[in-house]
Amino acid sequence: MSYYVDEFDVAVVGAGHAGVEAALASARLGVRTALFTISLDSIANMPCNPSIGGTAKGHLVREIDALGGQMGKSADKCFIQSRMLNRGKGPAVHSLRVQADRVAYHNYMKKVCEEQENLFVKQAEVSGITVESGEIKGITTALGAYYNVKKVIIATGTYLGGVIHIGDVSYESGPDATLPAKHLTKSLEEAGLTIRRFKTGTPSRVHKRSIDFDRLERQDGDDDIQPFSFETDRYSMKNRVSCYIAYTNEETHKVIRDNIGRSPLYSGRIHAVGPRYCPSIEDKIMRFSERPRHQLFIEPMGLGTDEYYLQGMSSSLPEDVQIAFLHTIKGLEHVEIMRNAYAIEYDCCDPTEMYHTLEFKNVKGLYGAGQFNGTSGYEEAAAQGLIAGINAALSVLGREQITLSRSSSYIGTLIDDLVIKGVTDPYRMMTSRSEYRLILRQDNADERLTPIGYRVGLISEERYRAFLDKWECIRNEVTRLKKTSVKPTAELNEMLTRKGTTPIENSVRICELIKRPQLTYDDVIVFDETAPELCYEVKEQAALQIEYEGYIRRQLEDIEKLRKLEEKKLPPDTDYKALRGLSLEAAEKLNKIRPRNIGEASRISGVSPADVTVLVIWLASLKENGGEQ
Amino acid sequence: MGTIAAISTPRAQGGISVIRISGEGALAVADKIFTGRKPSAMDGYTCAYGYIAVDGDKIDDVILTVFRAPHSYTGEDVVEISCHGGIYVSERILSLVFSNGAVPARAGEFTERAFLNGKIGLTEAEAVMDVISAQGRAHLRRAGNVKNGSMHRLISGYSERLVKLLGNISAWIDYPEEDIEGLSDDEIRSELEDIRRGLKKLSDSYENSRIIKNGIDTVIAGKPNVGKSTLMNAMSGCERSIVTSQAGTTRDIIEESVRVGDIVLRLSDTAGIRSSEDIVEQAGIDRAVKKMGNADLIIAVFDNSSELDDEDRRIIELCADAQGKKIACVNKSDEENVLDTGQLTGFDGIVNISAANHDISSLESLLCDMFIGEDTADEVLVNERQKQCLDKALSLVGEAETAVGSVTLDAVNIVLDEALDALLELDGERVSDKVVSEVFSHFCVGK
Structure with missing residues (x-):
C-alpha cells in the first residue's frame, strides 16, 4: 500500500557528501528540497578515511567553496590537523589536506542541513522512482510513502545494493554497519539505466591505548595553516592532533601471502571492479611483491574518541588474519581492533548515460552524483553533488543549467572524464588528469569559479x-x-x-x-x-x-584551442549512423555519448581524427544549408 | 588555420610533380625558398620561372604559380611549385617547404579547406566526406604498417621512457604521502638529456633512411683514366659511360641507379678532376667538383699501380671538404702495388677492387655496413609527419631539460606533456590516460 505524503521540487536520495552538497545547493537556490537518508545518524559520515582534501582532492574542495558549496567551510570548522602537501613541488600541485573529527563533521553538517531554509531532512529508504513519458514524477519509500517530485538526485554511495565481505563471510549492509538500500536498483533499471557493480574497501580501526606511539614516526600539522574556504579567517585555525607512520615488513607480507586463499578477492567471490589506485593491502603485496615494505598512516578519528584509523591497510581478509598481520607491525604488536577492515560491493551507473549537467539523457529530471556515478572519494562526491543540486534547482526555476569546461576547473575535468570517457573502475581525481593544471591551481579557484557561483546565486x-x-x-x-x-x-x-x-x-x-x-x-x-x-x-x-x-x-593558448573546438556545436538529435563517412565504431560511440561539440567528440576513444574531420565538414554543410533556407 | 603543404601529383616517377602550399603563410614560405621573382609580390594567376635552392645550391629549376585568396582551390593563398618529376626531387622540395614553416597536409585537408571556405558547393560535401574517410582509413592502414616498423618501435621506446618519467613525477606529486622516492633535478635532467640524444639520433637516422629510400646520391671521383667508368659499369652491369683508355673521355655527368644489397646508389660518373684546356671538358670538371661537395657519398678511385700524384692529392682535398661519406677505392688491385695507401687520409673506409675484373665485393660490403647500421630504419614507411612530430618532441624535451631546476616541476611537466603528445600523435593515445595508467601499474599507492 502506498500513500501520498507531500510534494517537493527536488528530492535527494542519500545524505553523504554528494547528497548533502546537492540538497544544500538546491535549497539555497530557493526550491523546496527533501533530503532522504537511511539513517539520520549517518549524514555526511566518513565511513573510510577521516580526512578531507589531498592532492587534486584539495583542489576540488577549494573549487566547491569558490562556487558557494559547503564542504570547505565544514572542514575548516571540524579539522583537527591541517597540512599543505607538495610545498616545494610548484604552485599547481600544492594541495591542502586535513584530518577531520568524524563525529564533529557529521554533527556539524547535520545541523547545517537542519537549519537550512527550504530543506527537509527525512529518514527513509527510497525504494523506487516514478517515471512517466521519460520524465521523473515521484518517489516512493520502503514504507510506501509517495512524494510528487520534479527532480530526483541519486547519491546512494555504497548503500545501493551494498554487500560487505570479510574473509568467507558476506552480508548485505551499507557502510559502517548501516542498512543497505535494497530496492531502488530495480526501479532504476526499469527506468532504463545501466547498472554496474563496483567495489571498495576500508581498513580496520584500532584503540589508542594499544598503539606503541614511541615506536612510530610522528607527523605534525603545518604551523602556518591555510583554510579551505576563501571565507575562513586563516589566523583562527589550530592543529590539535598528530598522525603517525608505520611500515609493514616481510613478516606481515608472509602472513598475508599464507592466507591469500581466504580473501574473497582472490577466491573469486567478489566479482566487482575495485579501484586501481586504492588497492587493499593484500593487492599491494601480491601485485608489488618486490616491495620490502608498505607505509601506513595511523590517524585519530576525532577528539571525542580513542579510535584510530590505519590508512593503507584496507583488507577483506578474515578477522583472525587481520589481527595476525597487524601484530607483525612495529608499534602495533599489541594492537586491539575495534572495527574490522572490510570490502564493500555496491551498484553504480554508467556515467556516459548522463549529460555534463549530471542529468540522465533518457530520464528527464533524474540526476546522479558521487559514488553512484562511478567515482570514489568524499571530495569527488561533493563536487558532483554541488553541480547536480545546482542544475536540478535551476531546471525547476526554468533557468539554464550550468556545465563547467575542462579548462575551468578540476570539477569540470572530473565530470567531462565521467560523461565523455566513462569509467572502468572507481575514479579518483589526480593532478595528472588535467591538461591545464598550471592554470587550475588551488590558490586561484575563486578567480576561476566565483563569478559562476555568483551568477548561479550561491555567492552573496x-x-x-x-x-x-x-x-x-x-x-x-x-x-x-x-x-x-x-x-x-x-x-x-x-x-x-x-x-x-x-x-x-x-x-x-x-x-x-x-x-x-x-x-x-x-x-x-x-x-x-x-x-x-x-x-x-x-x-x-x-x-x-x-x-x-x-x-x-602557453596553457592559455591551449585553452583557446579547446574553446574553438568547443564552439563547434553538434545538434543534439543527430543520428550519426546516417552520417556518411564516419567509421562504424565512431558512429556507435557518438550515438551513445552524444557529445555537445567537436571538442568533446574528439576526446571519445574510437573517434579518429578522420572522423572528426567528417563531423566538421558535415557541421559546416548544415550551417550553409540553414543559411539558404 | 596554419599553412599546409603536400605533393599533389601521384607519387611516382613522372615528367612533372606539383608541390602545393596553402594558407596564410604560403607566400612567405615560397619567398624563402624560391629564387626568381618574389612570390609575395606576384599577382594571382601568374607564374614565374626560377629555381629552388638550399644553402645556395640549386635543387631544381621550377615554375611557381601564385593564386591569391579567395581565388584559389582552397580559397586561401596558394602556391604551386612544378618541378621536374621524380620522387627524390619533389620530396626534397617538400622537406624544404616544411622546414620553412608549413606543416604536412592531412588526408583530404586541401579539399576540407576548400569546402570550409565555400569553394565547393553543398552538393559536393558528401562526396568530399567519402573521400576523406576513405583516405583516413587508408592513412590508418598505413599508420598500422608504420606501427610495426622499426622507426615506430624506436620512437615508442622513447615515448615509453617519457611516460615512465612523467608517471614517476606524477606519482610523486599525486601521492606525496606514500613511500615514493622523488627524482632529483639531476636525475630528471640526465634522463631528459639521454632521451633528447636518442631522439636526435633518430631524427638524423631519418635523414639516412630518406637517403636510402630515394637513393644515395653518389659521386665516383678520381683523376682521369683511373677506372671510374669501369667501376660504374661493373656496378651497374652495363656499358653506359664511354670507356676508353684515353684520359678525358667522360665530359659530363652520367647518372645511373644501381642496387647494392638493400640500398640504392644514384651514381654519377664525373669527368676526371684535372685542369683542362678544353673548355667543354673544364665545364664538366667544374660541375664535378661542385657535385662532390653536396653528394651523400663519394667513391674516390685511386690507381694501385702508380704513386699518388697532384691530381690524386687534389681529390683527397676535395673529399676532405665534402659533406657526405667518403670511400677510398684502390683500383687495379690485381696489378703490382705501388701506391702508398697510408697517404689516403680522411676517408670513412678504404677498399681494394679490380673494376676491370668485376671484383668489387669489398666495396659492396663496406657500403652495406656504412648505410645499414642498427639504428637505421629498415622500414622506409616513415613519413614527413612522423619526422615533424619527432623534431617537435626533440625541441620540447630540450626546453624541459633547460627548465629543470629553474622552475618548479609542475611547469616542467606541462612541457613534457606536450613533448609526449607529439610522440604519441601517431598512436592516437592521450597523455593523461597513459600517465595515469603508468602511475597505477607501477606504483603501489592508496589507502
Whole structure:
C-alpha cells in the first residue's frame, strides 16, 4: 500500500557528501528540497578515511567553496590537523589536506542541513522512482510513502545494493554497519539505466591505548595553516592532533601471502571492479611483491574518541588474519581492533548515460552524483553533488543549467572524464588528469569559479564584492611590478650575490628580478620603497603570475584551442549512423555519448581524427544549408 | 588555420610533380625558398620561372604559380611549385617547404579547406566526406604498417621512457604521502638529456633512411683514366659511360641507379678532376667538383699501380671538404702495388677492387655496413609527419631539460606533456590516460 505524503521540487536520495552538497545547493537556490537518508545518524559520515582534501582532492574542495558549496567551510570548522602537501613541488600541485573529527563533521553538517531554509531532512529508504513519458514524477519509500517530485538526485554511495565481505563471510549492509538500500536498483533499471557493480574497501580501526606511539614516526600539522574556504579567517585555525607512520615488513607480507586463499578477492567471490589506485593491502603485496615494505598512516578519528584509523591497510581478509598481520607491525604488536577492515560491493551507473549537467539523457529530471556515478572519494562526491543540486534547482526555476569546461576547473575535468570517457573502475581525481593544471591551481579557484557561483546565486553580494576587490588589487600589483624599477644599491646587490644570482648595474624592473629562479617576491619587494601594503593572497597571486608568466601563457593558448573546438556545436538529435563517412565504431560511440561539440567528440576513444574531420565538414554543410533556407 | 603543404601529383616517377602550399603563410614560405621573382609580390594567376635552392645550391629549376585568396582551390593563398618529376626531387622540395614553416597536409585537408571556405558547393560535401574517410582509413592502414616498423618501435621506446618519467613525477606529486622516492633535478635532467640524444639520433637516422629510400646520391671521383667508368659499369652491369683508355673521355655527368644489397646508389660518373684546356671538358670538371661537395657519398678511385700524384692529392682535398661519406677505392688491385695507401687520409673506409675484373665485393660490403647500421630504419614507411612530430618532441624535451631546476616541476611537466603528445600523435593515445595508467601499474599507492 502506498500513500501520498507531500510534494517537493527536488528530492535527494542519500545524505553523504554528494547528497548533502546537492540538497544544500538546491535549497539555497530557493526550491523546496527533501533530503532522504537511511539513517539520520549517518549524514555526511566518513565511513573510510577521516580526512578531507589531498592532492587534486584539495583542489576540488577549494573549487566547491569558490562556487558557494559547503564542504570547505565544514572542514575548516571540524579539522583537527591541517597540512599543505607538495610545498616545494610548484604552485599547481600544492594541495591542502586535513584530518577531520568524524563525529564533529557529521554533527556539524547535520545541523547545517537542519537549519537550512527550504530543506527537509527525512529518514527513509527510497525504494523506487516514478517515471512517466521519460520524465521523473515521484518517489516512493520502503514504507510506501509517495512524494510528487520534479527532480530526483541519486547519491546512494555504497548503500545501493551494498554487500560487505570479510574473509568467507558476506552480508548485505551499507557502510559502517548501516542498512543497505535494497530496492531502488530495480526501479532504476526499469527506468532504463545501466547498472554496474563496483567495489571498495576500508581498513580496520584500532584503540589508542594499544598503539606503541614511541615506536612510530610522528607527523605534525603545518604551523602556518591555510583554510579551505576563501571565507575562513586563516589566523583562527589550530592543529590539535598528530598522525603517525608505520611500515609493514616481510613478516606481515608472509602472513598475508599464507592466507591469500581466504580473501574473497582472490577466491573469486567478489566479482566487482575495485579501484586501481586504492588497492587493499593484500593487492599491494601480491601485485608489488618486490616491495620490502608498505607505509601506513595511523590517524585519530576525532577528539571525542580513542579510535584510530590505519590508512593503507584496507583488507577483506578474515578477522583472525587481520589481527595476525597487524601484530607483525612495529608499534602495533599489541594492537586491539575495534572495527574490522572490510570490502564493500555496491551498484553504480554508467556515467556516459548522463549529460555534463549530471542529468540522465533518457530520464528527464533524474540526476546522479558521487559514488553512484562511478567515482570514489568524499571530495569527488561533493563536487558532483554541488553541480547536480545546482542544475536540478535551476531546471525547476526554468533557468539554464550550468556545465563547467575542462579548462575551468578540476570539477569540470572530473565530470567531462565521467560523461565523455566513462569509467572502468572507481575514479579518483589526480593532478595528472588535467591538461591545464598550471592554470587550475588551488590558490586561484575563486578567480576561476566565483563569478559562476555568483551568477548561479550561491555567492552573496558581499562575498562577490570582496572577490572583485581582491582581484583588482592583484591586477594592479602585477602591472605595478612590471612598470616599477629598482636601483642597483649596495644592499640589493649584496642580497643578489648572497642568493647566487648576478648583481645589477642599472635599474631593473622588479618583475625581471622576481622571474629569476633564485629569488622570491618577498626577497625583492623590500627594496621597493613604493610597494603598497598588501595581504598575503594578493602578494602570492602577483608573484605567481609573474614567475610563471610564460607557462601560463602557453596553457592559455591551449585553452583557446579547446574553446574553438568547443564552439563547434553538434545538434543534439543527430543520428550519426546516417552520417556518411564516419567509421562504424565512431558512429556507435557518438550515438551513445552524444557529445555537445567537436571538442568533446574528439576526446571519445574510437573517434579518429578522420572522423572528426567528417563531423566538421558535415557541421559546416548544415550551417550553409540553414543559411539558404 | 596554419599553412599546409603536400605533393599533389601521384607519387611516382613522372615528367612533372606539383608541390602545393596553402594558407596564410604560403607566400612567405615560397619567398624563402624560391629564387626568381618574389612570390609575395606576384599577382594571382601568374607564374614565374626560377629555381629552388638550399644553402645556395640549386635543387631544381621550377615554375611557381601564385593564386591569391579567395581565388584559389582552397580559397586561401596558394602556391604551386612544378618541378621536374621524380620522387627524390619533389620530396626534397617538400622537406624544404616544411622546414620553412608549413606543416604536412592531412588526408583530404586541401579539399576540407576548400569546402570550409565555400569553394565547393553543398552538393559536393558528401562526396568530399567519402573521400576523406576513405583516405583516413587508408592513412590508418598505413599508420598500422608504420606501427610495426622499426622507426615506430624506436620512437615508442622513447615515448615509453617519457611516460615512465612523467608517471614517476606524477606519482610523486599525486601521492606525496606514500613511500615514493622523488627524482632529483639531476636525475630528471640526465634522463631528459639521454632521451633528447636518442631522439636526435633518430631524427638524423631519418635523414639516412630518406637517403636510402630515394637513393644515395653518389659521386665516383678520381683523376682521369683511373677506372671510374669501369667501376660504374661493373656496378651497374652495363656499358653506359664511354670507356676508353684515353684520359678525358667522360665530359659530363652520367647518372645511373644501381642496387647494392638493400640500398640504392644514384651514381654519377664525373669527368676526371684535372685542369683542362678544353673548355667543354673544364665545364664538366667544374660541375664535378661542385657535385662532390653536396653528394651523400663519394667513391674516390685511386690507381694501385702508380704513386699518388697532384691530381690524386687534389681529390683527397676535395673529399676532405665534402659533406657526405667518403670511400677510398684502390683500383687495379690485381696489378703490382705501388701506391702508398697510408697517404689516403680522411676517408670513412678504404677498399681494394679490380673494376676491370668485376671484383668489387669489398666495396659492396663496406657500403652495406656504412648505410645499414642498427639504428637505421629498415622500414622506409616513415613519413614527413612522423619526422615533424619527432623534431617537435626533440625541441620540447630540450626546453624541459633547460627548465629543470629553474622552475618548479609542475611547469616542467606541462612541457613534457606536450613533448609526449607529439610522440604519441601517431598512436592516437592521450597523455593523461597513459600517465595515469603508468602511475597505477607501477606504483603501489592508496589507502
